Amino acid sequence: MENILLEIGGKEYYFDVEKLAEIVKLPSVQKDENGEEEEILHIDISKYEVYRELVSVILNCNDIIDNKMGMHGLNSLPIPFKLSFNTLLMKGIIKEL
Numbered sequence: 001m002e003n004i005l006l007e008i009g010g011k012e013y014y015f016d017v018e019k020l021a022e023i024v025k026l027p028s029v030q031k032d033e034n035g036e037e038e039e040i041l042h043i044d045i046s047k048y049e050v051y052r053e054l055v056s057v058i059l060n061c062n063d064i065i066d067n068k069m070g071m072h073g074l075n076s077l078p079i080p081f082k083l084s085f086n087t088l089l090m091k092g093i094i095k096e097l
Contacts, residue, residue: 012097
């Protein structure tokens with residue numbers, strides 16, 4: 001998986017796709033026919049859908065961001081963008097480069 005670079009507020013950010021996969025993954029172990037344990041991939045669909053929508057809000061924002069103003073340039077952005085950006089930043093899905 002590749003990370004996607006973003007420049008917001010004069011800083012470059014990227015989506016840590018591995019961190020996103022880690023957050024939505026539900027650990028589960030199942031025994032196979034030989035009695036050995038094997039890990040089965042399950043995801044928490046509710047978490048996945050929420051994070052998918054948060055990423056979608058950021059990627060679909062059509063507002064112009066003045067990167068020369070730095071983080072102060074973000075004050076005019078819509079609330080859904082700010083909420084999505086802050087949530088993904090705090091959860092470690094968006095990271096500063």
